[in-house]
Amino acid sequence: MHLQHLEAWKQQGISGSEYCKTHGIKPTTFYSWIKIEKKLASQDAGGLPGFVAIHPNTDFQPQMMQSEIVIRKGDISISVPAGASQNQIVNILSALGAAE
16 A cells, blocks of 8 residues: 555655645655665665675776975975975975975
């Protein structure tokens, strides 16, 4: 019986609460029907809802990693090795700020 109600509701294009008022159905009952049908539909699809298989692109060729980071401020340009620590970069930025 609930399948007939769900089909009629979809065809009418009205809100669920409006359909419930019109047909004397408790909204909690109505929405539990929807939940059950969604669960059954996902089981019929043979997988978990919301999950999709992702296949990596094997043609991907990574670009050469940069060997340095360039920090610019005004006319000043400083090259820092790409492996520089956070503290080193913070010290350089602090020094640039003091150079103003």
